[in-house]
Amino acid sequence: MSDGVGAPGGRAYRARRRVGSAVGRWLPAAGGIAVLALAFAALGAAAPHEEWQWDLPPGFPRPRVPAENPMTVAKVALGRHLFYDTRLSGNGTQSCATCHQQARAFADPQPRGVGSTGEVHPRGPMSLANVAYASALTWANPNMRTLEAQALVPMFGEEPVELGLAGKEQELFRRIRAERRYGPLFAAAFPGEADPVTLVNITRAIASFERTLISGRAPYDRAEHGDHAAMSAAAQRGEQLFFSEQLECFHCHGGYNFTGTTDDVTKGFPEVEFHNTGLYNIGRGHFPADNPGLMAFTGRAEDEGRMKAPTLRNIALTAPYMHDGSIPTLEGVIDHYAAAGRTIADGPHRGVGADNPNKSEFINGFELTAAQRADLIAFLHALTDSSFITDARHANPWLDTLAARGRPRRPE
Ligand code: HEC
């Protein structure tokens, strides 16, 4: 195995608590801080500048965080509210959590994303588990490198419309200022700013929350770190297959996050990889026109159909599969790899994926007995982290207030 499983980088990171220096100047030290803490507790917001304490799973290194957006408890709290807030869509019907649902490891059950006005995205929503470690974001964009920049796409993008906020920036700010819970949240997240309700701050807070969505406590991890009984014998046999040269899965889905497209503080440079798995072969080497993959950014014919290998963590929760949701089950995904590429017999997409001239050299096909196939599936299921999908720190923070006011639940 590679990329830091079992490496020393995983030590739990304990940060000091800092109190804003401006505050320190006008409050008598100890008593003032206590008063301040009480005040913020009453407002339900964290004290300004309190550094985020990473609670990393064993073997996980610290994510790299942009210098201009350091992690703080207050930013994460604000970002969580924004992530779940339907005020972030033009017509008030959707939030990020509509397409990135906690119960689905922050993916959704639709094959392709469906936006707030009904427009259908050419690709499927991706799991946000461990997105803090993604060195490139979305299925095939080598230039999308930060969560701060990415958040603008669902908010303001028009091809397709997702949240549908284009031209509605001022309306968004008005709605946010009108919600009384946001005042203290923004003030704590961006202390000292006269008007902290800005687009930059909104994306910084959302990105900070996304970086906390770390998943690494599946049965596989417990087995890896000493509790061998955590994984069934079948899953252990499946693990051997997954890491075998016969199946080659680990070449593209390697390391602690089961993807080659990874970055963290232990790496000298971010690793970014895109592969063509032979999912299509229309005519000679083509993919459906709405999903050219990496070629859309590089213009190179040989990059057609190359996509990011997504993390396989929580993969049992994120069906359907592949960039366009075109494989409904994990069994179907294994059929695709076993055949060295998918064959589509009829219709406009017909073609023999195994013959795609741009296909990766690691997709060579293999034969498995029914029992081995079941073992491989058992291994993939052992990557489901139930503590992640039930973690109250990642859940919708608005539900308590809505229930208290007796209002129907805000749609996610
Ligand atoms: C209408 C559904 C939808 C909504 C709403 C939505 N997303 Fe997504 N999300 C997607 C789709 C589809 C993709 C894949 C995009 C692509 O490949 O171009 C994606 C990809 C992502 C990724 C990349 C993950 C990775 O592993 O590379 C991030 C991060 C993300 N979304 C964050 C957000 C945030 C933050 C919001 C709210 C501001 C949001 N999304 C709202 C559908 C949605």
Ligand code: HEC
């Ligand atoms: C050549 C690199 C490569 C190899 C080898 C590989 N994969 Fe993948 N995997 C990918 C890429 C790229 C995708 C996304 C493809 C797409 O959407 O067109 C993917 C997608 C998947 C998905 C669906 C993920 C999702 O979120 O939809 C699963 C499951 C999967 N692979 C499992 C495996 C298994 C099991 C093996 C070994 C039998 C394997 N992969 C071998 C690169 C690879």
